[in-house]
Amino acid sequence: MSSNLWLVRQELLVASLQHQPLLLVIRPELEDLAASGSGSGLLAQVQQLHAAGLRNLEVAWVDQPGWMGFMQRVQDHCPGLNLGAASVTVSKALNDLSLLDLSYAMAPCWCPELVEQARGLGVLLVPGVFSPTEVHQAIRFGCRVVKLFPAANLGPGYWSCLQAPLGPLPFVIAAGGLDVSDLPVWLEAGHGAVALGRRVVGSPPAFQALVDWLHQSTSQR
Template sequence: MCALPMIEPTKLRDALAAMPVMAILRGLTRETAGEVGCGLYSAGVRFMEVPLNGDGALSALKELCACVPDDVLVGAGTVLDEGQIDQVAQAGEQVIVSPHFAPNLVARTKALGLISVPGVFTPSEAFAALKAGADGLKLFPADGLSPVVLKAWRSVMSLEDVLILPTGGVSSQNAAAWWAAGASGFGVGSGVFQPDLRGEDIEAHAGRFTRAVGGLTR
């Protein structure tokens, strides 16, 4: 395998600082990737993730990466094995997001110079993921927990600077509570992206969520 360029982990922090949203583009196709990327960008999104468990996901991911501006962080989600990480790296993507924590996946991601965001559900998993080299944590499934849990994590663990993204069940109605508890951003699917939308409707739909969270401050 040829040497691949290192992606600075600070790009993740920068993308979330611009807009605290990881847009999960389940159902994205190669044909719609450019239009969707532009629409989400116009709505303020700077971190986009395409789950690999959909038909044609890798080709859609490649097209998305080619179409969006350089300040957009593009990654693959639902990554389950090292072979997928290799494919994503060769395609020129930047982030590996998984629904779970596996030490070998974090190690392979970092060895290839990519940003690692594994899924965690317990403090033990969170500590183990960070020790393995994770750059951020996907709190998943967030709808199985609550903002109270995240607040407790922040209060008893040395995680002040760790990027934590509740994912699953986050909406414009509960995002503020997650934010107040210490969320760094939100993994959001249908709340920002629906594969049947076209044209201006893409930006309009995503904009309803980004307007709700874009002004959150601590």
């Protein structure tokens, strides 16, 4: 049953990203985790982006008592947001993800043991891949979705070069070092979606650019 849920959640994530090919990744600070109610400035920004049409959000997992509470506040204040966890590298994180029943989680690297453990819990853990070997192993493992990381170091043309030797490739999320202005370039190069980091939220001009992109993409649908 848990394995079937893992497969279903892959398809649901792909469908959500096909609807809006953007993932925002945020990293809450200690003050965000400690804030009660809507007292977090980061949560207020997330609410603003959600109101502008943001569909997919990742919150970096941290081994702090307040992380679960912060995630629950995001769920309460942003209903309908496709919420996941980022930076998952240890087994301990999977228990939190299972308790919250999150739609998905992301790992920065390829760790088949962790992906297997997540699949056993019914948790979708999308692996980070970098080399052709890692991509090939993820495909053989049954991963329908992977994250290319760090994408900026590889360039937008890298992924398409893998198709000839490896055959059909999984749905790919480009992540690492990208900005709002990179969205059209990487999407046109064949990437299924693009992940943007916390620095977009931390910079007023970048934040406004993201709000504008969300308004524009929503109006075009």
